[in-house]
Amino acid sequence: MEYRILPRGAEKISALGLGTSSLGQAGEKEAEETIALALEEGINYFDMASADAVPFPAFGRATAGCRKKVYFQVHFGAEYHTGTYGWTLSLDAIKRSIDWQLKNLKTDYIDFGFIHCIDEEADLQGMLSEGTLDYIQQLKKEGVIRHIGLSSHTPGIANKVLDMDLIDMLMFSINPAYDYRHGDYAIGSVDERADLYRRCEAEGVGISVMKAFAGGQLLNEKTSPFGRALSEYQCLQYVLDKPAVLTVVPGVRDRADLRRILRFFDAAPEEKDYSILGSLAPKDAEGVCVYCNHCQPCPAGLDVGLINKYYDLALAGDALAKSHYANLEKKAADCTACGHCDSRCPFHVDQARRMAEIRSYFGK
Numbered sequence: 001m002e003y004r005i006l007p008r009g010a011e012k013i014s015a016l017g018l019g020t021s022s023l024g025q026a027g028e029k030e031a032e033e034t035i036a037l038a039l040e041e042g043i044n045y046f047d048m049a050s051a052d053a054v055p056f057p058a059f060g061r062a063t064a065g066c067r068k069k070v071y072f073q074v075h076f077g078a079e080y081h082t083g084t085y086g087w088t089l090s091l092d093a094i095k096r097s098i099d100w101q102l103k104n105l106k107t108d109y110i111d112f113g114f115i116h117c118i119d120e121e122a123d124l125q126g127m128l129s130e131g132t133l134d135y136i137q138q139l140k141k142e143g144v145i146r147h148i149g150l151s152s153h154t155p156g157i158a159n160k161v162l163d164m165d166l167i168d169m170l171m172f173s174i175n176p177a178y179d180y181r182h183g184d185y186a187i188g189s190v191d192e193r194a195d196l197y198r199r200c201e202a203e204g205v206g207i208s209v210m211k212a213f214a215g216g217q218l219l220n221e222k223t224s225p226f227g228r229a230l231s232e233y234q235c236l237q238y239v240l241d242k243p244a245v246l247t248v249v250p251g252v253r254d255r256a257d258l259r260r261i262l263r264f265f266d267a268a269p270e271e272k273d274y275s276i277l278g279s280l281a282p283k284d285a286e287g288v289c290v291y292c293n294h295c296q297p298c299p300a301g302l303d304v305g306l307i308n309k310y311y312d313l314a315l316a317g318d319a320l321a322k323s324h325y326a327n328l329e330k331k332a333a334d335c336t337a338c339g340h341c342d343s344r345c346p347f348h349v350d351q352a353r354r355m356a357e358i359r360s361y362f363g364k
């Protein structure tokens, strides 16, 4: 398992987390065994926005002996009193739901307390006027919540909450379809979305990714907005390459789903290579480096994707990006403008020109 560090807190979070939206489908026994398998395989990050109440007691039992090693992302606004998921802004309902969730998870603290699924300004105002944020902040003061987070599909709302300097983690829907403006949750322009990821990295806010497969649409050529299916591994690699992303939480139904997803870490680089996107979304993707490193190997030894990522992050105000860049063995100044990467890049980035730009920005 690969682990990534939460900048505001230093927790080591598994790059592959677990979404629980479909976990209840196979029943409580299979849910518990799937959680046990996830723990065995080193997964330690669990998103608790489930479609039903089934996973909660299963988690309570499965994590009873290892609570300190797992992180629960719990949503203030998801409730389960009917047995299935409901979205609410009502503070009373939220309090009841949090008490119920803690009891069933057999815990008295929440690692990541999330303001749940706020996509519109009116909902943000509703959540504030209900006093939910005050409640969350009070729980944080009392030590019940360790970190505050937000889940949203809307860059504008995420930016508003980032302006409040409250959150350590953002749950956001990221996949190639949404980033290139295809699908219901494809909110925000290509640039606005990319700027949000960079802002999070610059401000030390981690991202946990939901909807990495666009609800499964991307996995089937009949439903893929590109008219061509991508694989789970391509989608996972795509989101894990985005700035600020610490973990992706795909939903699994059972152990078979989980085993298939876990093979991502052993998959050959070609199975994860998503550079095909360069030909699927040419207009949107044209000329913008997505850090995929399909252009490797550079004859001069440059890590083209990483150099581009640090440059974009530095432009976005990430103070650490400059020192990360300074630590690179090979820098833009080492580029010989040989044109190899330009000829290989499916996104038609004029990389030789960009390396010159990066060199003049960072200096030698």
Ligand code: SF4
Pocket (backbone or CB within 6 Å): 288, 289, 290, 291, 292, 293, 294, 295, 296, 304, 305, 308, 341, 344, 345, 346, 347, 348, 349, 351
């Ligand atoms: S230059 Fe092209 S191939 Fe190379 S990392 Fe950037 S997007 Fe990928």
Ligand code: SF4
Pocket (backbone or CB within 6 Å): 297, 298, 299, 300, 301, 302, 304, 334, 335, 336, 337, 338, 339, 340, 341, 342, 351, 352, 355
């Ligand atoms: S143009 Fe520069 S970055 Fe690209 S392959 Fe050649 S030396 Fe490497």
